[in-house]
Amino acid sequence: MPAGARAVAPAGPGAGGPAVPAERAEPARRRRGQELEDALLEAAWLQLVDAGYGSFTIDAVADRAGTSRPVLYRRWPDRESLALAAIRHAFEQAERPDFDTGSLRGDLVAYLSYANDTRLEFAAVVSAQLGSFYRDTGTSMADLRTFLLGDRSGSVMDAILDRAAARGEVDLARITPRIAAVPFDLFRLEALMTMKPVPHSAMLEIVDDIFLPLVLLPLPLPLPPA
Numbered sequence: 001m002p003a004g005a006r007a008v009a010p011a012g013p014g015a016g017g018p019a020v021p022a023e024r025a026e027p028a029r030r031r032r033g034q035e036l037e038d039a040l041l042e043a044a045w046l047q048l049v050d051a052g053y054g055s056f057t058i059d060a061v062a063d064r065a066g067t068s069r070p071v072l073y074r075r076w077p078d079r080e081s082l083a084l085a086a087i088r089h090a091f092e093q094a095e096r097p098d099f100d101t102g103s104l105r106g107d108l109v110a111y112l113s114y115a116n117d118t119r120l121e122f123a124a125v126v127s128a129q130l131g132s133f134y135r136d137t138g139t140s141m142a143d144l145r146t147f148l149l150g151d152r153s154g155s156v157m158d159a160i161l162d163r164a165a166a167r168g169e170v171d172l173a174r175i176t177p178r179i180a181a182v183p184f185d186l187f188r189l190e191a192l193m194t195m196k197p198v199p200h201s202a203m204l205e206i207v208d209d210i211f212l213p214l215v216l217l218p219l220p221l222p223l224p225p226a
Contacts, residue, residue: 040065040072044086049121052129053136056083080137084147087126091148094118096156104164104216105207111156112187112203120191127192157184161215170215183211 043065047056056079062069076082099110126144134140149155157180164170186206190198 036071037075038089040067040075041086041089044082045090048083048086048129049125053083053131053133056133058082080133083130083133087144088148090122090125094122099156099160100163103167104160104169105212107160107163108183108207108211109203111160112183112198112206113200115184115187116191116197116203120197123188123191124195128195157181164215169217171217175215179214182214183207186210 040061044056044061047061047064051060058069058072058079061082062072065072072082076085097114099107099114101107101110126141130144134144161170161172161175161180165172183206187198187203190202190206
């Protein structure tokens with residue numbers, strides 16, 4: 001019998017017959033490389049979601065991930081850098097589809113509907129659960145947005161407006177960055193004030209009653225009859 005195997009008596013009356021070695025339990029597979037880093041960042045994000053930055057510690061994340069503190073410290077020197085890495089990881093998990101429906105209105109409704117379906121938990125965490133992070137680091141939600149997006153800060157909205165300009169719907173020279181930010185700023189405010197998905201009717205009000213009247217070019221007058 002192999003060393004370390006445990007003999008099990010056969011079932012049935014009597015104790016005769018050869019002993020049968022018990023099966024050994026498979027050892028837990030060790031996570032390595034990117035798989036391990038992803039698991040650590042997911043555990044860190046869940047810690048932020050559940051307890052906020054005030055209770056965000058290396059020990060808490062290590063316990064949640066089923067690992068040790070040195071494993072985390074080899075990758076992130078402190079809880080601030082770990083929190084930022086976890087936030088970026090969560091942000092990058094969602095796809096960034098190309099909203100091209102053929103009209104500015106359709107693109108905006110598709111963009112806000114996508115955010116409604118995929119970004120609300122993220123928005124809630126970065127606003128409600130990171131208060132002590134902003135206080136401890138002297139940063140703000142605007143700084144975090146720049147950290148996440150960098151030069152891509154307006155990329156989705158810029159692409160939507162560029163297509164609208166190519167279709168002759170808007171004049172980009174008349175649209176300032178603050179005007180361009182109106183749809184998503186109002187959407188985000190609605191979501192954060194209610195902590196619920198934004199109703200479709202509210203999204204249509206943002207698009208139809210507020211934003212489009214600001215930016216759409218007037219339709220050309222019909223030509224007089226010959």
